[in-house]
Amino acid sequence: MSDRSWTISGLNGGDAFFQQVVPVxxxxxxxxxxxxxRLASRHLGEADVVACSLGSDFRAAALDLAELTEGPYGFTTDTGFPIRYTAVLGEVPEAEETPGEDAPAEE
Structure with missing residues (x-):
């Protein structure tokens, strides 16, 4: 198993409303x-989804992705909309050990 993962986040303005980690x-x-x-399209109306599928100029604004220019490697949906999604590649955080976890059981 890889020690790297994608952190998928949903943001409304600066507030996170969704986050999930998926191993690479x-x-x-x-x-x-x-x-x-797909996540971004959930916030579009049906006519907008159809327009995106037709290759209209709206697609560039609504569903095209940009590589993150600052910070770790990743992608974002258009930041001109209040709701956007990002995927950032990073290390999987190590699980914290509970004290005494490896200690032998007492009888």
Missing amino acids: DQIAESEVKELLR
Whole structure:
């Protein structure tokens, strides 16, 4: 299992409303990009989703992705909308050990 993961976040303005960590060995980079588009499309009306599917100029504004320019490697949906999604590649945080976890059981 890889020690790297994608952290997928949903943001409304600066407030996070969703976050999930997915190990890189469970999802390809191309699938991460498509996942961000799917999440973003949940906030569009039906006519807007159709417009995006037709290759209109609206698609560039609504569903195209940009590589993050600052911080760790990742992608974001358009930041011109209040709701956006990001995927950031990073290390999986190590689990904290509970004191005495490895100690032998007492009888």
